[in-house]
Amino acid sequence: MKHIFIYNPTAGGDNRQRMAALQEKMKTEYSHLDYEFYPTKAAKDATAYVRARLAAEPHVQMRFYACGGDGTANEVLHGVIGFDNASMTCYPCGSGNDYVKYYGGKERFLDLDALLAAEEKVVDAMRIGDRYSLNVTNFGFDTVVAKTMHEVRHKKLIGGKHAYTTGIVKALAVAMKNECTVWVDGEKLNDGAILLCTVSNGRYVGGAYCCAPHSENDDGLLDICLVKPLSRLTFVRLVNTYKAGKHLDDPRFKNMIVYRRGKSVRVIAPEGFGYSLDGEIVMDNDFTIEICPGAVRFAVPRAAAENADTGAENGAPEMVVEV
Numbered sequence: 001m002k003h004i005f006i007y008n009p010t011a012g013g014d015n016r017q018r019m020a021a022l023q024e025k026m027k028t029e030y031s032h033l034d035y036e037f038y039p040t041k042a043a044k045d046a047t048a049y050v051r052a053r054l055a056a057e058p059h060v061q062m063r064f065y066a067c068g069g070d071g072t073a074n075e076v077l078h079g080v081i082g083f084d085n086a087s088m089t090c091y092p093c094g095s096g097n098d099y100v101k102y103y104g105g106k107e108r109f110l111d112l113d114a115l116l117a118a119e120e121k122v123v124d125a126m127r128i129g130d131r132y133s134l135n136v137t138n139f140g141f142d143t144v145v146a147k148t149m150h151e152v153r154h155k156k157l158i159g160g161k162h163a164y165t166t167g168i169v170k171a172l173a174v175a176m177k178n179e180c181t182v183w184v185d186g187e188k189l190n191d192g193a194i195l196l197c198t199v200s201n202g203r204y205v206g207g208a209y210c211c212a213p214h215s216e217n218d219d220g221l222l223d224i225c226l227v228k229p230l231s232r233l234t235f236v237r238l239v240n241t242y243k244a245g246k247h248l249d250d251p252r253f254k255n256m257i258v259y260r261r262g263k264s265v266r267v268i269a270p271e272g273f274g275y276s277l278d279g280e281i282v283m284d285n286d287f288t289i290e291i292c293p294g295a296v297r298f299a300v301p302r303a304a305a306e307n308a309d310t311g312a313e314n315g316a317p318e319m320v321v322e323v
Contacts, residue, residue, distance in 0.1 A: 002062045003065065004035070004038060006076055007109040019093065022112065023037060047078040060085060064076050064079065065089055065091045069096040069279075074277070074280065077125065089115060089298060091112075091115065093106075098205055098206070102203050102215075102217060102308055104303070115299070115301055118299035120298065121300050122297055123217070124294065125296055126289050128277060128290075131277055136278065137198075137199045137276065138198040139276065140195060141176070141277060142198065142205070145171050148166055148167035149167045152166050155206060156172070161299075162206070163278070168239075172235065174191060176195060177195070178193065180197075181267070181268050181269070182224075182265065183266040183267075185262040189258045190226060195229050201222065209243045210245025217308075220263070224262060225252045226258040227257055230256055238252060264290050266287075267288075267289075
């Protein structure tokens, strides 16, 4: 098997330091492996490179390591989709590493020894037109949050790990009511306005917000959580409960949330609407999100896999109508 590490050479901070240490360890301790490092040249270059490599050597098994955050993982995902000789995983040294929180967090994937020995799990992805998402697609309040995150991510104090919180502050000012209508498997969930909606394959968004605590990334279903418009005071009072992933079981959320599991989500909204796909903003006012069961082979260190097996141990209800 070829081990191919994809990374952004212009990324700074922890990313650059971790990549230097990773390259040194591969050279000194794993020189016997067939491996290489590929520095990306521009946005979407990772996808083009991965697809070209896989097409050029269709009989060679390759594992691609997304060295960065959720954006890098998404680019690698777009590269491996559809290739039988491909698997992927994450070496999460970016500013946002939400998908691996499903498996207990980034430290388990930064253990290189465990990562190289990781077992492959067949996991789902979601598709919107010709785009794919590994973790979460969200819209409404969250679109403003994601836009703001992109704007401030490199700024001191309000950027970096604080970027999501900065986004929330901005959205509180301008995005408390967002016009759109959502259907899940043909069932209409709302009457034209929402605060936010998350469509999840993973469990976390925004660095620490457990939006889909019962989601399983290999069950062939999307977890949809629609939050109805509410006051800023109510939002501030309940946001920490939402962040902790306890919103589906908290009676204070009664009549505020509509939760479903399904295979297809249709969204229609006015012009100028957009959604966030693994953190990437896409402007579209009429789109459908579909589950792609077993679309990807994802390598998971053993301890992380065990965490995922017990992470939703209390299970989720088959259908929560309105909680």
